[in-house]
Amino acid sequence: MRRIALYSDIHANSVALDAVYDDMRRAGIAERYCLGDLIGYGPDPAGVIERVRASGDPAIQGNYDEGVASRRGSCGCYYATDVDKANGAASYDFTDTALSPDDAGWLLGLPMHIPLLEDDARILLVHGSPRKINEYLLLDRTEHQLARLAHEAGADAVCHGHIHIPYHRSFVAAGSVAGAREGATVHYVSSGSVGKPKDGDPRACWVELVFGDEADVRAAAPGDGAAGPLGLSDVWLGVVVHRAAYDVEAVARSMVERGLPERLAEALRRA
């Protein structure tokens, strides 16, 4: 059985990241990947970059990382209201000022994708989607849309961050996607968010992928209704969503102390 830990969207929250690293160590998982968005919104961008660099975990570039590291003036995020836009601009400026040239260069050197193999099943790690760093693969995407995206990317499983809501979906690809492998099971896994969850649970989130035979995966991921074979292979994939508690209030207070908008601190408390 192979177990992999995925974490993403840390968003400059080093206290939440420490809690997640502790949780992963307790779970005994050594193979770990960071799916991007280390910085933005939170109070400690340098501390998060320092920890991820020191961890040696392979990491993918996120849209916030790319936007600030390239000094482009925008993170490529979607903001629904003018107030959100103003808070987003304050967060961008704070992060831009805090980011050292060395860390910016490191972020710009991160890959957009990491491909993995499990037997002959193909797993693709991305930040937003296989085609776009800031595409939101929310739960309203249809199986047809997701099957087409996975087929175009040559993946049996797509694992992504960016939406800050963890999930695992799987379905059998129908023949309506031209060229797709008929009868193959397609998986999508969202890694949630370490430092800025948006699913109503303020605790830090990470996800565990479990690969193995059906019995092992069902035993290791008993609550996962989407567990199933990967592609056309005999290898199964199951997912466990983990949450790690930390002092959310202390981080929210330090955001305000450092001049970040009160509304962003409130969003951290509310998740």
Ligand SMILES: [Fe+2]
């Ligand atoms: Fe993102």
